[in-house]
Amino acid sequence: MPHRIPLAEPDLTGNEARYLAECVESTFVSSVGPFVERFESMVAEASGATGAVAVSSGTCGLHAALTAVGVRAGDLVILPSLTFIASANAVAHCGATPWILDVDPLSWNLDPALVETCLATETTMHADGRVIHRESGRRVAAILPVHTLGLAAEMAPIVAAAKARGLPVIADAAAALGARQHGRPVGALGADLSVFSFNGNKTVTCGGGGAIVGDDPRLLALVRHLTTTARVGADYDHDRVGFNYRMTNLQAAVGCAQMERLERFVAAKRRIRAAYDAAFAALSDRVAPFPEPAGNAGACWFSGFVDRRADPDGVAGLRARLKAAGIDARPFWKPIHLQPPYREAPRTPQPVCEGLWWRVVTLPCATALPEADQQRVILAVRALLTDG
Template sequence: MTGKPSLVPLAIPNLLGREADYLQACISSTFVSSVGPFVTRFEDSLARLSGAEATTVVCSGTVALQMALTGLGIGAGDLVMIPSLTFIATANAVSHAGAAPWLVDCDAAGWTMDLDRCRHLIETETEPAPGGRRHRTSGQVLKALMPVMIMGATLDFAATVALAREYGLKVVVDAAAAIGAAGPDDTPLAATGVDAVCYSFNGNKTVTCGGGGAIAGNKGLIDRIRHLCSTARVGRDYDHDEIGYNFRMTNVQAALGVAQLERLDDFLAAKLRIRNAYADFAGGYQSLHPFPEPPTGRSVHWFSGFWYSGPDATLPSRFREHMQSAAIDLRPFWKPIHLQAPYRTALASPMPVVDDLWTRIFPLPCSTHLTDGDLDRVLTAAREFWNVHD
């Protein structure tokens, strides 16, 4: 009697390198808290990878975004433009910094924040103000753009930075899923002219520490953030010069990160192989398409799969049900921010692209150690459905 097949998960950690050795080193040395050699090694490696003067690691990707904004002086009374097509942590980080998100539709071709729409909103709804642009209706001041490298896709960095500088804005990049990505000509992310780049090391990310995040940027900014995240302590005694936070990453988490980065090239190659398999599959059907890949720069395909462009609005949910019945972990994509209860009254542009798109996106299993057999199971189950419904 054949039992129920095991689940093919969406994305799980690949811990087959030196993770156990480095964790044991933490235990043997007793450096298991927020100070230790792996913290320094991880930060130095991330700075080199990002092309940044400095990097600091923190307890989550959400905190990384929050502290990048706080370090840049963005807080109460300020606005930050973000795409609505993103995980809710992007908006939450803005709120935690004391600012408010201004939600913008995405570009239909690339799924990143629509820069033309951003420009239109800035021109028609704001006026010049010290340090940014004052929103005429709310009185809040737009201080920054926070584009999201959705599922590891690269951005039009030149256009983003040019737009921001034209209006006196900062650029904080949500690169939560984009470790290893690059701009045109392999330009490291922090060398593209942006003010900060923020990563996540959650358990489902390409590089994981079990949790955690990082901010890459210039030394002055990173020193400021590191001070704030270390309870704003001054010197070796218990003196603190302002209200700070305890947002540091532990040496144990950093040890995992160091081991993970040692295999980053292999991880990225595996992600690309899986992306290409799904793209090839989608190419066989009229109504299926690969996830967008911008023509310049290097994307890293954290999540990959395909999306549906056909007229039947019932098919996406029926496809998910079919895959789940085949023990394939296919979940709904992120519900856009403007539809989330905490942000239903947030400033927002019209969302025709996002509203039509988000239910049609199918992120498929993409663990870096996904076996050929499990990949074949995913494709076979998908083929059974689309051969009938395309």
């Protein structure tokens, strides 16, 4: 039996072991240590932002960011349905509810035209500046676009719609470090705060962890305050309900070693995506590539294809046959509006999401994927697609 080809495993062949040994030797293994500050600086610079706050996970980062911009119990937060459930969970952790919008078929990201239409036709601007969702009477507190697959959402019109109404924008950039849009990195696209994840399957990993980036020093200071238990001074005084969302020096040490190779990792991801797209181009009647609209250079976190068949069982069967051949092929996120915790949340019709998510087949795309393994994947996919 040929060896199994995993979907996305980390490349830990840089300075990870050496930096971890430094942590152990220094005894700085918890949330205090030089690697945390170094990692924050590296992430801020790579994202095009002024500063960064390292945290224990991307989900915690989203929760802290939403809290920092004033999202509270009873509010609504606009976000796309096609996202990992953590985006919606972070909203719920604030006591708020997602307002779930469909996505743009050309990018799989939050549809800017739909954002503007919903705000223009379904909300009212209160005299005190609040944006009120007319049907529910709830305050709309923020917009949370997601950079799906590491491809930036079209931020300019989303930010414009938000600014016209005084709404903050928090970008879920979990897998988008290294992506650019119209020449600008994702932390410089107009969001008040952007949040990255460094989970084990991300292009850059700390084994876990996240980071919140932005340009407003006062907002970043509030984020840091909230994520470090809202402690005031050296004694045990705390001025509000805070969170213990700190990243450890051990995690940051791994992250620093990973960030040293960010450009190499993103280049590898793009090569892998391009190889799959070229290999399956002749099968365009059966499959479509993952999106990348003009003006974007995505981080290509995952690669694969969209099965054009209107047959969910057939698509699932294709993934199962690839797995049986030792190739880790997986589905993509089930949309938020179909998840039990959010079935009662307000939403738009979802024709794009509902016609897309189950057709997606993700394929092995680790940054260190050997060319021979990728060719084995390509040959197996071609054989299965041509067999029917």
